[in-house]
Amino acid sequence: MGGMTRRRFLGGAALGLLEVGLGLPLASRRAGAVSPSEKIVVAHVGVGGMGKAHVSWFASFPDVETAAVCDVDRAQAAAALARLRELRPETRAVMETDFRRLLERPDIDVITCATPDHWHALVAMLAFQAGKHVYGEKPLCYDLAEGQAMLKACRRYRRLFQLGTQIHGGENYHRVVELVRSGVLGTIHTVRLWKEGGETGAGFPLDGEPPATLDWEMLLGPAPWRPYNPALCPFSFRYFWDYSAGMFGDFWCHVADLPFWALELGAPVTVSANGSDPLEHMVTTPPFMDAEFEFPNLKLYWSSRVPEVQGAQGRGLGIQFVGRRGELVADYEWRALFIDGKQYDDLPEVPVTLPRSPGHQRQFLDCVKSGGQPESNIEHAVRMTLPMHLASISYRLGRKLQWDEVGGKFVGDEAANRLRHRPYRAPWSLPT
Amino acid sequence: MRHLVAVLLLAWTAAAVLAGESGFVPLFNGRDLEGWVVAGNAEGFRVVEGCLHSDAGKGGEWIHTARPYANFVLRVEWMLSQVGNSGVFVRNGPNGGGFEVQLLAPWTPPRDDLHCTGSLYGHVPARPRPDETPLRWRKMEIVAAYKQVTVRVDGLRCVQANCDQVPTMKGLALAGYVGLQDAHAEPGEWVRFRNIEIKDLDQDPQFVCSGLLGADPVIRRGAYEAAVALGAPMVEPLLELARGEAQPRQVAELALGRIAARASAPGAAAEAARVREVLLRHLEQGQGNGRPDLACAARLLGTVGQGDERTARVLQRSLLAGGTLAQAALQAMQAIPGRPITQALLAALPRVEPGRQPALLLALGARRDEAALPTLGRLAREKAGAVQAAAVRALGLLGSGRAVPVLEQVGAGAPDALRQAVVEALIVLLDSRGLEQEARLRALAAARSLAVTPAQKRALL
Numbered sequence: 001m002g003g004m005t006r007r008r009f010l011g012g013a014a015l016g017l018l019e020v021g022l023g024l025p026l027a028s029r030r031a032g033a034v035s036p037s038e039k040i041v042v043a044h045v046g047v048g049g050m051g052k053a054h055v056s057w058f059a060s061f062p063d064v065e066t067a068a069v070c071d072v073d074r075a076q077a078a079a080a081l082a083r084l085r086e087l088r089p090e091t092r093a094v095m096e097t098d099f100r101r102l103l104e105r106p107d108i109d110v111i112t113c114a115t116p117d118h119w120h121a122l123v124a125m126l127a128f129q130a131g132k133h134v135y136g137e138k139p140l141c142y143d144l145a146e147g148q149a150m151l152k153a154c155r156r157y158r159r160l161f162q163l164g165t166q167i168h169g170g171e172n173y174h175r176v177v178e179l180v181r182s183g184v185l186g187t188i189h190t191v192r193l194w195k196e197g198g199e200t201g202a203g204f205p206l207d208g209e210p211p212a213t214l215d216w217e218m219l220l221g222p223a224p225w226r227p228y229n230p231a232l233c234p235f236s237f238r239y240f241w242d243y244s245a246g247m248f249g250d251f252w253c254h255v256a257d258l259p260f261w262a263l264e265l266g267a268p269v270t271v272s273a274n275g276s277d278p279l280e281h282m283v284t285t286p287p288f289m290d291a292e293f294e295f296p297n298l299k300l301y302w303s304s305r306v307p308e309v310q311g312a313q314g315r316g317l318g319i320q321f322v323g324r325r326g327e328l329v330a331d332y333e334w335r336a337l338f339i340d341g342k343q344y345d346d347l348p349e350v351p352v353t354l355p356r357s358p359g360h361q362r363q364f365l366d367c368v369k370s371g372g373q374p375e376s377n378i379e380h381a382v383r384m385t386l387p388m389h390l391a392s393i394s395y396r397l398g399r400k401l402q403w404d405e406v407g408g409k410f411v412g413d414e415a416a417n418r419l420r421h422r423p424y425r426a427p428w429s430l431p432t
Numbered sequence: 433m434r435h436l437v438a439v440l441l442l443a444w445t446a447a448a449v450l451a452g453e454s455g456f457v458p459l460f461n462g463r464d465l466e467g468w469v470v471a472g473n474a475e476g477f478r479v480v481e482g483c484l485h486s487d488a489g490k491g492g493e494w495i496h497t498a499r500p501y502a503n504f505v506l507r508v509e510w511m512l513s514q515v516g517n518s519g520v521f522v523r524n525g526p527n528g529g530g531f532e533v534q535l536l537a538p539w540t541p542p543r544d545d546l547h548c549t550g551s552l553y554g555h556v557p558a559r560p561r562p563d564e565t566p567l568r569w570r571k572m573e574i575v576a577a578y579k580q581v582t583v584r585v586d587g588l589r590c591v592q593a594n595c596d597q598v599p600t601m602k603g604l605a606l607a608g609y610v611g612l613q614d615a616h617a618e619p620g621e622w623v624r625f626r627n628i629e630i631k632d633l634d635q636d637p638q639f640v641c642s643g644l645l646g647a648d649p650v651i652r653r654g655a656y657e658a659a660v661a662l663g664a665p666m667v668e669p670l671l672e673l674a675r676g677e678a679q680p681r682q683v684a685e686l687a688l689g690r691i692a693a694r695a696s697a698p699g700a701a702a703e704a705a706r707v708r709e710v711l712l713r714h715l716e717q718g719q720g721n722g723r724p725d726l727a728c729a730a731r732l733l734g735t736v737g738q739g740d741e742r743t744a745r746v747l748q749r750s751l752l753a754g755g756t757l758a759q760a761a762l763q764a765m766q767a768i769p770g771r772p773i774t775q776a777l778l779a780a781l782p783r784v785e786p787g788r789q790p791a792l793l794l795a796l797g798a799r800r801d802e803a804a805l806p807t808l809g810r811l812a813r814e815k816a817g818a819v820q821a822a823a824v825r826a827l828g829l830l831g832s833g834r835a836v837p838v839l840e841q842v843g844a845g846a847p848d849a850l851r852q853a854v855v856e857a858l859i860v861l862l863d864s865r866g867l868e869q870e871a872r873l874r875a876l877a878a879a880r881s882l883a884v885t886p887a888q889k890r891a892l893l
Contacts, residue, residue: 106886129856131887152863157891204678224759277686279652282678284686397693408865415696415735423766423798425759426791427818429825430798431860 034109034369042110043068045099045123047080048234050137050164051114055080057361058112059087064365067108070096073234075213097215099123103130110368113137114164116237117244118223121146122428128157133368135361137164138253139245140385145421147382147389148408149430154378162364162374163381165257167332169360173258175346176319176330179337180262182350185323188263191300192307193255196316198247198288200239202231202281222424231282239283245392246285251317252302252388257376258319258330259300260384267405268293268300268387273395275304291391302391311336311343393419455635456507459497459610460484460628469609470495471526476614480624483511486518486614488621494521496611502654503633503643506574506610511624512537512566513615518623519553521611522576529605531555532613533574533583533591535623537566550583550590555600558583558590569626577633578606578643578651606654634658637669644673644683656683660690664706667691671714674725685728692735704736708743711736715746721755730760739770748776751792752783766795774801781807790822797826805830809838821853828857831864833871836878843882852884859891 034040042058044051047069058064066084071077077095084091102108103126111127112135113120121141124134134154140163141147154161167173180188210216210228219233220226223242237243238250245252259265271293275286288304306312309320311329321328326339337344357363357375364374393416394401402411410416424430459467462482470477472493477486484495501523508520516537524530532553536543545557549564550572562570562585575582583591595601610630615623633639634655640662643655659666666687673684694700695707711729718726730750737743747768750761765773777796781789793811796804808830811823824842827835836858843854858879862872876892883889 129887131885131890156859156863157887204682206678224763225756277656277690279656279679279683279686280649282682284682396689397696398690399693399697412698414698415693418734418767423763423795426788426794427822429794429822429829431825431828431856 038369039063039065040110040365040368041065041067041108042112043070043096043102043105043108044080045070045102045111045113046115046119046137047071048073048076049114051076051112052080052083054112054114054135054137054164055084056087058365059084059091061362061365066091066093067105068094068096068102070099070102072097072215072218073211073213074215075211076234098218100126103127103132106131108132110135110365112164116219116233117249118142118237118242119221121150121430122222122424124150124161125153125431128153128159128161131157131159133160133364135162135164135364139249139388140253140381142244143419143421144386144389144393145430147385151378151382153431160364160367160374161378161381162360162367163253163376163378164360165253165376166360167254168257168261168376169357169363170332171356172330172333172335173261174354174356175352176258176328176335177262178353179328179335179347179350180321181353182347184326184337184339184347184350185321185328186325187297188259188321188323189298190320190322191259191263191298192303192309192318192320192322193252193259193301194303194306194312194318195247195251195255196304196306198286198304200236200278200281200283200287202236202239202283204282205229205231220425222428222430224425229282236283239278239285241284241392241396244285245388246283246289247304248285248289248291248302249388249392253381253385254332255317255319256384256387259321260380262321263298265295265298265300266383268295268390268403270294270400270402271387271390271394272400273302273391274398275395286395289391289395291387291394293387293391300387310338455631456505456629457631458627458629460625462626465495467498468495469498471611477612483624483626484612484628485624486612486622487619488516488615488617489619493616494524494611494613496521496524496609497630500607500609501576501630501632501634502607502658503577503639504575504610505631505633506576507571507627507629508574508612508625509569509571509627510535511569513621513623514566515539515617516566516615516621516623517617518615519613520572520574521609521613522574522581523605523608524611525605525608530608531581531601531604533572534558535572535613536564538564550585552581552583552591552593552598552601555598556581556591556593558585560588560590562586562588562590577639578646579648606650635662637662637665640666641669641673644687645680652683656687659687660694663691663694663703664710667707667710668714671710671725671729674728675723681724685724688728688732689735692732696736707736708733708738712742712746715750721753721757723757726750726753727756727760730757730764734760734764734767737764737768739768739773741772743768744770744772744776747773748780751777751780754788758788762791762795766798769799769801771801771803774799774803778804778807786819789819793819793822793826794829797829800829800831802830802832802834805832805834805838809835812838812842820850824850824853824857825860828860831861831867833868833874835861836871836875839875840878840882843878848884851882852888855879855882855884855888855892858882859888 042064044054069077069080081095111132113123114137124136127134207227207229216228273291275289291302293300312318315331318331328337367374401416404411477495518535519532521532522530534551534553536549548558548561550558550562571586573584579595581593615621640655640658643651670684670688673680695704711733714729747761747765751758781792808823808826839854843851858875862875880892
């Protein structure tokens with residue numbers, strides 16, 4: 001209760017009762033519960049790695065008050081608190097090691113999450129359940145069932161979610177969407193996505209005792225128990241199927257974001273992925289992976305290698321849209337159109353139609369105040385993350401799969417359907 | 433590690449000796465060139481008196497198997513004309529990449545040891561040199577086992593080489609076609625082959641294991657692919673490797689995952705049954721909760737297992753063993769549908785210590801089998817603490833309208849914390865696929881009347 005003001009306590013507690021009492025119609029009950037003049041109280045879960053950026057990003061907004069920094073590694077939490085105190089000397093933030101303590105605090109409006117992937121869904125869903133909005137790191141979640149459960153919980157508890165694909169908020173992605181949607185390329189029939197790399201050099205270090213500051217049990221959380229190993233953390237958890245989906249799962253959402261946004265893609269009908277199992281290191285995700293998706297009117301490819309297409313050379317990450325009249329190649333900050341043998345970096349006749357983002361975190365906070373939907377909201381995030389999980393399953397089974405979006409299942413493949421969810425380790429359970 | 437490899441190779445050799453002639457497949461049917469591909473002029477090779485025959489000067493260059501071989505024992509009988517020159521190609525491709533075991537009739541002037549019969553032509557001399565008297569049927573056996581190459585002529589071992597120790601052989605392909613060279617000296621010379629047979633060592637699980645355990649990454653990769661292609665016969669040897677050091681365990685577990693994945697494909701029912709049989713037997717015969725191979729076998733059942741009585745019994749036993757084995761078994765039991773699995777979980781409940789009961793209850797809920805309802809309901813009503821909380825959550829996960837009255841009853845008059853859990857369960861139930869409308873309305877009404885927190889109240893408006 002240390003960081004809680006009387007105002008917020010009364011506000012938080014009274015709001016729900018008032019709403020129930022008056023039975024306000026839906027439209028007037030916007031998701032945001034924070035008025036424009038008020039401070040938004042934020043707490044950060046997972047403050048190493050990307051979480052460090054969360055702490056400083058949110059501390060940079062004058063209308064944000066940071067209530068807590070939380071990490072299963074006490075040393076990380078303490079370091080984050082020390083950095084926060086440098087940025088905001090007046091802060092009253094506290095340090096926690098169990099995020100559930102944050103959820104018990106009614107003064108906290110927003111949870112940001114930068115844990116390893118296998119925790120993303122649980123932290124977000126428990127936060128929704130506790131009435132918090134969530135800014136969550138990518139990838140959205142660990143498996144298919146989690147994405148569906150997050151969507152349900154986010155809607156049910158009427159909370160806001162922004163996926164931490166911060167590139168989405170940049171000028172370049174907005175402009176690419178306008179260019180693609182303008183029709184100058186003609187109907188888009190092919191999309192290529194790529195991100196180089198995925199090789200790791202973990203070797204086979206011995207299991208051992210976790211550092212004294214680390215709550216290893218909590219770090220594993222819903223994932224299967226195993227002894228501590230230095231190759232698993234802090235960052236390299238990403239290269240183990242038990243916690244993540246490798247370089248592919250890490251970068252998919254950054255590059256898939258663009259076609260899913262620009263073309264409003266639904267779900268693929270088929271998926272086929274292949275790569276190479278890593279035999280020389282204890283990591284389990286593939287050092288490279290290629291995937292192919294069939295959408296009703298479009299083919300989409302993922303590769304760990306730069307494709308041999310115009311404009312792609314020398315770009316370790318990129319997106320290519322191929323239309324009947326031309327092509328567009330982009331990365332985070334750059335784009336080029338290829339039409340009738342000429343290259344353009346923009347076409348002035350294509351009007352600016354999309355509202356620009358004030359920045360991915362700011363845009364989310366503005367929504368918390370206004371009740372509007374964040375740009376990388378839960379629907380968008382679930383839609384664009386689904387193919388990543390489909391491809392991971394196809395890779396692991398080594399075969400092409402057919403997906404039935406309406407039924408939420410693979411067609412005629414029992415084993416693939418079993419992989420929609422990796423059962424949680426108790427005491428955790430996925431509410432779906 | 434090196435010791436283990438040596439032991440395995442020894443075991444493999446011993447097993448191969450015991451197996452005698454087994455595993456050899458004829459490459460030549462004595463009638464036609466079925467199974468062979470002629471490079472160059474197709475008339476260069478023909479069948480004469482039940483033998484594969486090549487006349488010098490007809491062209492044809494070489495004839496090779498339809499598919500590549502990596503590791504094998506090749507046996508062939510040949511006869512050369514008074515003067516003659518031919519050879520057997522090993523791991524060769526259209527543009528070379530492999531090597532030739534030389535076949536020669538005495539040459540004038542005499543050829544050196546590096547180019548005589550039995551030599552790896554230009555790479556390794558034949559020592560001792562075999563007899564080259566022509567117009568006699570002779571026998572050759574070539575063993576190509578990863579980087580070890582052995583050649584025997586009429587029972588005499590004349591080459592035993594390690595490719596890595598022969599400078600000119602470094603980097604040669606480790607897989608390719610088996611081929612026979614034409615007679616390629618003067619017109620009138622010829623060569624004949626008969627009784628050509630091969631034993632593909634990559635079909636031998638113990639041999640493949642020796643490759644997985646070796647130090648060479650290229651060999652390991654090849655052995656990995658061979659292991660996955662072999663499927664069910666590899667499962668038991670791989671489970672043994674999964675008991676070992678970190679790297680063999682890693683490779684074995686990945687290969688087992690691939691084998692189970694392939695067996696789980698639609699249309700692979702027979703292979704799935706074979707893989708299941710090995711896994712079940714391994715778990716039935718194994719003891720101890722700290723063995724990674726047992727946990728691995730239980731995990732694999734999650735992919736290929738069926739919800740039958742035997743699987744239920746085996747997984748229940750693993751569950752009761754505790755440790756990581758129990759964890760893997762529980763995960764598999766949650767994934768595999770079928771009433772026997774539900775019943776095995778229910779029967780295991782009173783037999784595990786109270787601290788582990790919540791895990792079983794949550795798995796029962798997630799399996800969505802209504803047969804668990806009476807037990808979950810009873811525990812939700814009668815127990816307290818973690819077991820009660822888990823039973824309540826499990827009732828929500830069950831996705832059955834029949835859970836609503838039970839949850840209503842548990843929530844009525846309950847303290848806030850329990851009531852909050854009941855409402856959470858009702859909300860999960862409300863949002864679950866396929867719940868009937870009547871049950872949904874009743875769940876909504878119950879949740880509204882029991883809601884505790886502002887977030888719950890907002891969620892139920």
